[in-house]
Amino acid sequence: xxxxxxxxxxxxxxxxxxxxxxxxxxxxxxxxxxxxxxxxxxxxxxxxxxxxxxxxxxxxxxxxxxxxxxxxxxxxxxxxxxxxxxxxxxxxxxxxxxxxxxxxxxxxxxxxxxxxxxxxxxxxxxxxxxxxxxxxxxxxxxxxxxxxxxxxxxxxxxxxxxxxxxxxxxxxxxxxxxxxxxxxxxxxxxxxxxxxxxxxxxxxxxxxxxxxxxxxxxxxxxxxxxxxxxxxxxxxxxxxxxxxxxxxxxxxxxxxxxxxxxxxxxxxxxxxx
Numbered sequence: 419x420x421x422x423x424x425x426x427x428x429x430x431x432x433x434x435x436x437x438x439x440x441x442x443x444x445x446x447x448x449x450x451x452x453x454x455x456x457x458x459x460x461x462x463x464x465x466x467x468x469x470x471x472x473x474x475x476x477x478x479x480x481x482x483x484x485x486x487x488x489x490x491x492x493x494x495x496x497x498x499x500x501x502x503x504x505x506x507x508x509x510x511x512x513x514x515x516x517x518x519x520x521x522x523x524x525x526x527x528x529x530x531x532x533x534x535x536x537x538x539x540x541x542x543x544x545x546x547x548x549x550x551x552x553x554x555x556x557x558x559x560x561x562x563x564x565x566x567x568x569x570x571x572x573x574x575x576x577x578x579x580x581x582x583x584x585x586x587x588x589x590x591x592x593x594x595x596x597x598x599x600x601x602x603x604x605x606x607x608x609x610x611x612x613x614x615x616x617x618x619x620x621x622x623x624x625x626x627x628x629x630x631x632x633x634x635x636x637x638x639x640x641x642x643x644x645x646x647x648x649x650x651x652x653x654x655x656x657x658x659x660x661x662x663x664x665x666x667x668x669x670x671x672x673x674x675x676x677x678x679x680x681x682x683x684x685x686x687x688x689x690x691x
Contacts, residue, residue, distance in 0.1 A: 440571050442599035442614040447621075450593040453632045454683040460664075461677040462643055464501030467650075469494075470670045473518030473527065473558070473602060474655035477540070480504065481657060481666070481675075484518040484527050491515035493527055493538060498666075501675070507543045509536075517557035517602055519565060521579045526565060528555030535582065549582035557603035559610065561625060566610060568603055572596040574610065574628065588628035590621070597621055597630055604656035606665070616652045620667075634680060636667065643674050 465471075473484035481496040491509040496502065509515050514530040524546070525538040531554055537547035553575070557568040564585060565577040576585045590597045590612075599615040609631070610623040618639070622632035636653055639645075651670035658665055668675040 440598035442597060442617055442619070443595075444617055444619070446595050447592055447597060447614070447619065447633070450595065450630075452592050452630050455632060455634045455680040456683060457634065457636060457639065457678040458681050459639070459642060459676050460679050463498055463675045463677070465668050465672055465675040466496075466501060466503065467671055467673040470651065471602075471655040471668055471672070472516045472670075474604075474657040474666070474668065475518055475520050475525075476657040476659045476664075476666065477520050482518060482520065482525060482540075483655075484515050486515045486530070486670075488512070488514050491529075493518065493525065493543060495543065498675070505543050507538070507545075516555045517559075517568075519558040519560050519603075521560050521565065526558060526579075528558050528567065530555055551577075551582070551584075556615075557601050557612065559603040559605045561605050561608075566603060566605065566625065568600040568612065570599060570601065570615065572598045572600065574600065574603075574623070574625075588625075590623055590628045590630065592621070592630040592633075602654050602656055604658055606658045611656050611658075613652075613654050613656060615654070618653050620653075620656065635683075636678075639667070639676060639678075640669075640672075643676055645669075645672055645674055 469485045470487045472486040475482040483494050485492045489511040492506050494506040495504045516528040516530050519526045523540050525540050527536045535549050539546050553569040556570045559566050565579050567575045572590050573587050575587045601613040601615040604611045610625050612621045618637040620634040621630045650672050653669040655668040
């Protein structure tokens with residue numbers, strides 16, 4: 419009974435973590451003329467089914483993962499092959515942790531409604547600092563010179579990685595229409611990949627213009643990967659291994675992490691012939 423009550427309270431807290439955001443307009447997004455990709459599962463790895471994944475990063479053979487939920491938030495280092503949590507630090511109960519980004523020897527972690535981010539030493543996962551911002555914290559990634567942050571709307575914000583000050587922002591659009599629900603982010607080959615809450619789509623975004631240049635349809639990956647839907651939450655979590663060109667995705671409370679390969683939509687290939 420106590421375990422059931424704990425799960426109910428956790429579910430309520432986790433649902434609250436997304437309640438105020440703008441959802442992506444799937445009908446508008448999928449009807450646009452953007453290039454579409456499906457996927458091929460290359461490998462499947464174990465993933466902690468109790469991890470409410472909010473941020474995911476690959477670095478030097480390991481995954482770094484930020485998990486959310488009041489009283490459940492953490493930053494962890496994970497062995498990809500086994501899913502084993504190698505190291506973990508827990509945030510205070512009042513924080514609902516969100517996205518993470520690796521910047522040099524630091525890990526930057528956002529929180530949802532505390533308007534506060536944390537800085538961690540990547541080597542030993544000790545907290546070395548904090549900073550504030552004026553919006554909800556959702557996803558975060560980086561290019562060569564800036565941190566890039568989302569707040570669940572159609573906006574992306576650029577921060578100075580030295581003092582975390584706001585340097586600018588862009589609006590994300592697909593065929594001129596706003597794309598809302600921007601969640602977890604990953605910077606891959608000069609483009610921003612964004613999970614769109616609460617969907618199975620990933621948008622590929624130009625950091626210069628905010629225009630969506632591609633979209634990835636991951637509907638069906640839970641069925642194909644054998645993930646039971648009774649307790650899982652949405653797709654959320656993108657990581658990239660630049661040395662091997664490997665792309666990883668997972669979701670909140672998913673028992674699996676997938677390495678995938680993008681496949682251009684067959685209908686679009688026919689239209690181009």
